[in-house]
Amino acid sequence: MRQIKTRPKPAAPPAPSADCLGPAHWVRDTLGFPADSLQARVLETPAKRGILNCTRQWGKSTVTAAKAVHQCELGDSVTAIFPRDLFERTITHEVQPLHL
Numbered sequence: 001m002r003q004i005k006t007r008p009k010p011a012a013p014p015a016p017s018a019d020c021l022g023p024a025h026w027v028r029d030t031l032g033f034p035a036d037s038l039q040a041r042v043l044e045t046p047a048k049r050g051i052l053n054c055t056r057q058w059g060k061s062t063v064t065a066a067k068a069v070h071q072c073e074l075g076d077s078v079t080a081i082f083p084r085d086l087f088e089r090t091i092t093h094e095v096q097p098l099h100l
Contacts, residue, residue, distance in 0.1 A: 026073075027066045039063045043070070 024040035027033050035043055042052065042063050052060045068078045 023067060023070045026070055031066055031069065033062065033066055035059075035063065035066075043067055 023043040024035050027035060027043055039059055043066065054060055071078045
């Protein structure tokens with residue numbers, strides 16, 4: 001009787017870490033948020049500060065929360081400043097579901 005040698009299946013490659021992917025790709029792959037081209041520009045900018053002057057429902061809070069979560073994954077400290085308590089509560093509600 002002949003024995004057939006089988007090779008073990010190779011292990012699946014590990015998921016890319018936050019520092020291997022650009023922020024827009026990491027946000028899409030990890031958080032499931034498909035940023036459009038303008039939102040991706042905000043995610044990809046290396047700027048430490050920024051002002052977003054956008055229309056309603058553009059995704060300012062979601063993009064800011066996603067960028068903050070990505071920075072936290074890299075081990076950076078993050079400070080987000082909002083002009084009113086309403087925005088602070090909004091960003092808190094955006095970050096909690098994104099960061100699993």
